[in-house]
Amino acid sequence: MQFILYTALPIALVGIALWRTPAALHSGRAARSLCLTIGALGLALGVSHPSLQEPMHHAFANSPVLFKHLLTIASCTWLLDYLYAVHGTGTGRRNRPSLPLLAGSGAAMALIFVFLLPRSQSPKFDDVITQHMNNAWVTVYLSILYAYLGMSMVRSTGTFWGARRAVPRGLARAGVISLAVGCVLGTAYTAIRIASLIAAQIGIIQGDAAFRPADLLVSTAILLIVTGLVLPPLRSLARYLRDQATLWRLHPLWSDIVDQFPQLVLGERRSRLRELVTTGDRTIDVAHRAFAIRDGFLSLQPYAAPDATRSAAVGSDAAAQALWVRAAMKRHAAGQTAEPTDVIPEDQDLRAPRTEISWASTVARHYNKATS
Structure with a gap:
């Protein structure tokens, strides 16, 4: 004692x-x-x-x-x-x-x-x-x-x-x-x-x-x-660690998207390691990353092949979304537009901020697996 x-x-x-x-x-x-x-x-x-x-x-x-x-x-x-x-x-x-x-x-x-x-x-x-x-x-x-x-x-x-x-x-x-x-x-x-x-x-x-x-x-x-x-401070520490883990998971997908759409950057752009050592409240940064990913998906819509878009719409799971965005970014980088389509993945509807962050984090996890 x-x-x-x-x-x-x-x-x-x-x-x-x-x-x-x-x-x-x-x-x-x-x-x-x-x-x-x-x-x-x-x-x-x-x-x-x-x-x-x-x-x-x-x-x-x-x-x-x-x-x-x-x-x-x-x-x-x-x-x-x-x-x-x-x-x-x-x-x-x-x-x-x-x-x-x-x-x-x-x-x-x-x-x-x-x-x-x-x-x-x-x-x-x-x-x-x-x-x-x-x-x-x-x-x-x-x-x-x-x-x-x-x-x-x-x-x-x-x-x-x-x-x-x-x-x-x-x-x-x-x-x-x-x-x-x-x-x-x-x-x-x-x-x-x-x-x-x-x-x-x-x-x-x-x-x-x-x-x-x-x-x-x-x-x-x-x-x-x-x-x-x-x-109270331990709860703040737990929230900080949770936000840092989310930012680490979102970073590869977010970075690839804002490389192709720089106008989607909200706030300061940092490297993955610099994000890891940034102190303070990260709640707003997490929301910014999730909203940028959502807007990036919408911006990539014209570059998705019709079959990939329909597959994402039918599957509507995170793994399908990750494959869909990877294919769309490749076509965007090559300057290849797809035929017009009105099929939009159903998971891209507007959601509450917390749901948006959870969805972006899940998609990013599958995206990172495919990258590695």
């Missing part, structure tokens, strides 16, 4: 945040807030890794603790901002985060931590919070942290749980439910922390024993919240 929480998850979350940053900068508020939430949470988990704790501790005593807490409340703020951006005022303006409150809470925690908490004299990192649970300023510091965390978790729980029915079934709803359950556990974790803090102040428990009951709970909450957060 330690490897997952403090090594695998931070690397994955920071990687997702960096991957989504270019798109988030040109997108709406929801995308930016989601990217910031994922990045801040990844960094908050990452600073707990021993390879980072020791250098940070040597630079400034116990600084990993402060950075972890500040990044935690920042991620809570951006999570609330994401909720507000998605659901708007329909869930109430109280769910909109307060950046001045974040700034004030963070500044108060930083000032207390730097100037008022006991300093560790050991060259080896140890958690100053758990070592001085009975210190009054530690109590004030943790009270600010838990108040902010608890408020954020309660508000997030209510919003996610209330919004679950408005989200379409599937991964999107599963992500919202995962976030809601994770926030419920986060609320319970905060309640246990507060109870443990009170117990430590009255002397019932000592040292880091005050935090042990919440360890498993917070680990489960983090995993559920991370699962809910990463589903």
Whole structure:
């Protein structure tokens, strides 16, 4: 569990945040807030890794603790901002985060931590919070942290749980439910922390024993919240990979058609390898390729031999279409027109964009087999 929480998850979350940053900068508020939430949470988990704790501790005593807490409340703020951006005022303006409150809470925690908490004299990192649970300023510091965390978790729980029915079934709803359950556990974790803090102040428990009951709970909450957060960008990644696979399949047929009909090029023309490394949303490019292939088929109609045209019309399957277009392109390249015919392959009727893309992809697959 330690490897997952403090090594695998931070690397994955920071990687997702960096991957989504270019798109988030040109997108709406929801995308930016989601990217910031994922990045801040990844960094908050990452600073707990021993390879980072020791250098940070040597630079400034116990600084990993402060950075972890500040990044935690920042991620809570951006999570609330994401909720507000998605659901708007329909869930109430109280769910909109307060950046001045974040700034004030963070500044108060930083000032207390730097100037008022006991300093560790050991060259080896140890958690100053758990070592001085009975210190009054530690109590004030943790009270600010838990108040902010608890408020954020309660508000997030209510919003996610209330919004679950408005989200379409599937991964999107599963992500919202995962976030809601994770926030419920986060609320319970905060309640246990507060109870443990009170117990430590009255002397019932000592040292880091005050935090042990919440360890498993917070680990489960983090995993559920991370699962809910990463589903939207993972869905975008899955769509990107699917579009890239479609573009790779369409490219040979599309390239042969636009070689003969350059006016059908929509957007920028790229090589097959350059297409493979192009980033960003490829949905429009896929549609452009499919529409160019459809228009190319219509432009090739006068060059198809009557027998080939009738065969394509009768068969109307993708394999027949692929043979039909290959023969027509050969005649077009040789400047040979066929006798006029009013027989048009029935699959060339106008279709919905999604159906057009699926049809072009199927024909392209048969076309590529014949080429190879």
